Structures are given as structure tokens and as C-alpha cells.
Amino acid sequence: MSTIPRSGTPATSSVFADGEISFWYQEIGLPARRPALPGVLEVDVALVVGGCTALWTAYYLKQAQPDLRIAVLEKEFAGFGASGRNGGRLSAEPPGRMRRYARTHGREAAVALQREMFSSVDEVVRVAAEEGIEADIRKDGLLHVAINAAQERRLRERLPVLRAEGWGEDDLVELDRDRLAERVRIAGARSALWSPHCARIQPAKLVRGLADAVERMGVAVHEGTEVTEIRPRRAVTTHGTVRATYVIRAWRGSPPGCAATAGSGCP
Ligand SMILES: Cc1cc2nc3c(=O)[nH]c(=O)nc-3n(C[C@H](O)[C@H](O)[C@H](O)COP(=O)(O)OP(=O)(O)OC[C@H]3O[C@@H](n4cnc5c(N)ncnc54)[C@H](O)[C@@H]3O)c2cc1C
Structure with missing residues (x-):
């Protein structure tokens, strides 16, 4: 059951443009905003950004x-x-x-990580099906195609490196011109590497579906809520402070749009 009712609060960003709202949303429409943090909150886990x-x-x-009581704190909307x-x-x-991971964690760990990454593609597909997330998922694999001699040489050189990093015969298949043409005809193609471990998704549909799924599980997703500071066991936002046993900085790179400078406490 959803813990937070949907609202039609207008988004801060409402333009489909670079740096504004992603073009993927043109297909599904502007997401209705979930309500912002209503004020002071206490949870077990606060996830900073959505x-x-x-x-x-x-x-x-x-x-x-x-x-677990979990709150997601997002400045714009989940998936912005x-x-x-x-x-x-x-x-x-x-x-x-x-090879960089292998240098710091050992080859065995790096190969294990690669095997996990293979299975994570199927895991996303599985969860999407289980949660009823329609994200135009189609798992047909990934092709690296060489259309000139230099690219062909690089593909050939790359193959043994990838084999050593955990890509077995079934994970990466060499295709000559004729075998490639059985899959797809590309003008000037000379050869290719094909891997089954890739699907195409509609990212806006996937992330919105995932936000809906976690809400159904009881996670509070607070949109329009900018985090201005992270302190021990606290996330300070423009709408109040969240106290949490764990505050997790849950993003891969620097969150876009964070105006504050390094060291200011801004995530
Ligand atoms: C153009 C492009 C193409 C890409 N293509 C691929 C691809 O094909 N395959 C692939 O695997 N990866 C791809 N990536 C990388 C992938 O999309 C990212 O690694 C991944 O989405 C990162 O997710 P995240 O949750 O860590 O961060 P994000 O999805 O970037 O989320 C960060 C969130 O932080 C919010 N935020 C910012 N400041 C604050 C604040 N102060 N308080 C609260 N919220 C805040 C933002 O509104 C945003 O929603 C691509 C990335 C880009 C930019």
C-alpha cells in the first residue's frame, strides 16, 4: 500500500530540454509530483536523492x-x-x-563481480516482470561491430582480455561478416562481438515503475525536497530534517543541480 498519496503539485522543472526534463518523459507525460517532506521525520533509513x-x-x-522505515528524499521527482x-x-x-578492480581486489573478486553483472541484467528483467513495470524491456544482447580494419584489430585484441576477465564462450561470441549478417546487415561491417547480457529499456518507464513499486512496499518517496546538508544520522532538507539510523548517499556521481560547493555539507 502506498504511504504517500499522489498529488498534482507542479514540477519545478517542466520543460523537455537538455538539463531540464528528459525527452523520455515526452512519451509518458510529466510525472505528477509526490508530496514533499511534511516536516520533521524519523526513519530507519534515509536515502538521499531519488x-x-x-x-x-x-x-x-x-x-x-x-x-524498515525508509524515506527517499528527492529534489525534483524520482527519476529526474x-x-x-x-x-x-x-x-x-x-x-x-x-583490470583496475583486479589490481585492488584480486582477479577472483573481479571475475565474481563480472558474473554478478551478467546476472543483474536478468534480475532487473525479473523484478520488472514481478512488479508489473512496463519499461519496453527487450533482451536481445549487445553487438560491438567493426566497420574498418583498425576497429577489427581492436576487437580482436580485446577478446582475450575479456575472456580473462570472466567473459566465457557463451558470454561473448565472435561473429564473422556472414554470421553477423544473419543477425543484422550493416553496411561495411567486417566482424563483431555479440553478448547476450544486455537489454534495452525505456529508462523513464523503468525508474518511475520502480518508484511506484517501492511506494507500494511502504517506502516514503518525498519529491520536491532538496537535501541541503548531511550530518551524522540526519539529512537536512528545505522542508525539515529527517533523523535516521542510517543516512545513505545514494547516487553514483555528483547529483546534478547541487549548487553548494564541496565541503559545505551539500550532498
Ligand atoms: C546521457 C546519459 C546516458 C547514459 N546512458 C546509460 C546507459 O545507456 N546505460 C547505463 O547503464 N547507464 C547509462 N548512464 C549512466 C546512468 O544513467 C547513471 O549511472 C545512473 O542513472 C545513476 O543513477 P543515480 O541514482 O546514482 O543518480 P541519478 O539518477 O542521476 O539521480 C540523482 C538525483 O539527485 C537529485 N538531486 C540532485 N541534488 C539533490 C539534492 N541536493 N537533494 C535531493 N536530490 C537531489 C536529482 O534530481 C536526481 O534525481 C547514462 C548517463 C547519462 C547522463
């Missing part, structure tokens, strides 16, 4: 412990940031090179 990092964290925390404006490629490719 993108996929926060929402997936909320999802699995609730799965693990359904009675990169989570609702990305390329829609749900892939198992790691950010950066695995």
Missing part, C-alpha cells in the same frame, strides 16, 4: 526487512536525473576496466 541507486537500494532493503535520461542500455559491461 534515482535508480536509491530506489533499488530501497527495494532490496524492504525485501530483506519489510518493517540520469536514471530517467540515459541511453536505455541495460548492459553487463562494467564502468571502467576490470
Whole structure:
């Protein structure tokens, strides 16, 4: 059951443009704003910002412990940031090179991480189906295509590196020109690498569906609520302070639109 009723509060950002609302929302319409934080609140877990990092964290925390009191604090609306404006490629490719992870954590751990990334693609597809999230998901894999000699050489050189990083014969398949043409005909294509571990998604649909799913699980999603400061066991917002046993900085990079400078306490 939803803990927060939906409202039609107008969004601060209401324009489909770069830096404003993602073009993906043109297809599904501007999300109605959930109410902002109503004032002082006490929870077990406060998740600062409302993108996929926060929402997936909320999802699995609730799965693990359904009675946890969780609040998501988002300045605009859940999915306003990169989570609702990305390329829609749900892939198992790691950010950066695995050899860097291997250097710090050992090869075995890096390979285990890669295997987890393979299974996480199927996990997203599974959860979306289970939660009734319609996100135009289609899992057809990922192709890297070489259309000139230099690209072909790079693909060939990359293959043994990826094999050593945990990409087995079923995870990465070499395709010559003819086998590639059986899948897709691309002018000038010479060869390709194909991996089954990738799906295409409509990111705005996925992140909005996920926000709805966590709300149904009892997570409080407060939109239009800017976090201005994180203190031990406290998230200070423009609408009041949230006291929490755990305050989690739940974003991958720097949240966009955070005006305050480093060291000011702004997330
Ligand atoms: C153009 C683009 C294309 C991409 N393509 C892909 C792709 O195809 N595949 C892929 O896997 N990844 C892709 N990525 C990366 C991926 O989208 C991000 O890594 C991911 O969405 C990060 O999610 P997040 O939850 O950490 O942060 P975000 O989704 O960015 O969420 C940050 C949130 O913080 C909020 N916020 C900011 N300041 C405050 C504040 N002070 N208080 C409260 N809230 C605040 C913002 O409104 C925003 O909603 C792409 C990214 C971009 C930008």
C-alpha cells in the first residue's frame, strides 16, 4: 500500500530540454509530483536523492526487512536525473576496466563481480516482470561491430582480455561478416562481438515503475525536497530534517543541480 498519496503539485522543472526534463518523459507525460517532506521525520533509513541507486537500494532493503522505515528524499521527482535520461542500455559491461578492480581486489573478486553483472541484467528483467513495470524491456544482447580494419584489430585484441576477465564462450561470441549478417546487415561491417547480457529499456518507464513499486512496499518517496546538508544520522532538507539510523548517499556521481560547493555539507 502506498504511504504517500499522489498529488498534482507542479514540477519545478517542466520543460523537455537538455538539463531540464528528459525527452523520455515526452512519451509518458510529466510525472505528477509526490508530496514533499511534511516536516520533521524519523526513519530507519534515509536515502538521499531519488534515482535508480536509491530506489533499488530501497527495494532490496524492504525485501530483506519489510518493517524498515525508509524515506527517499528527492529534489525534483524520482527519476529526474540520469536514471530517467540515459541511453536505455541495460548492459553487463562494467564502468571502467576490470583490470583496475583486479589490481585492488584480486582477479577472483573481479571475475565474481563480472558474473554478478551478467546476472543483474536478468534480475532487473525479473523484478520488472514481478512488479508489473512496463519499461519496453527487450533482451536481445549487445553487438560491438567493426566497420574498418583498425576497429577489427581492436576487437580482436580485446577478446582475450575479456575472456580473462570472466567473459566465457557463451558470454561473448565472435561473429564473422556472414554470421553477423544473419543477425543484422550493416553496411561495411567486417566482424563483431555479440553478448547476450544486455537489454534495452525505456529508462523513464523503468525508474518511475520502480518508484511506484517501492511506494507500494511502504517506502516514503518525498519529491520536491532538496537535501541541503548531511550530518551524522540526519539529512537536512528545505522542508525539515529527517533523523535516521542510517543516512545513505545514494547516487553514483555528483547529483546534478547541487549548487553548494564541496565541503559545505551539500550532498
Ligand atoms: C546521457 C546519459 C546516458 C547514459 N546512458 C546509460 C546507459 O545507456 N546505460 C547505463 O547503464 N547507464 C547509462 N548512464 C549512466 C546512468 O544513467 C547513471 O549511472 C545512473 O542513472 C545513476 O543513477 P543515480 O541514482 O546514482 O543518480 P541519478 O539518477 O542521476 O539521480 C540523482 C538525483 O539527485 C537529485 N538531486 C540532485 N541534488 C539533490 C539534492 N541536493 N537533494 C535531493 N536530490 C537531489 C536529482 O534530481 C536526481 O534525481 C547514462 C548517463 C547519462 C547522463
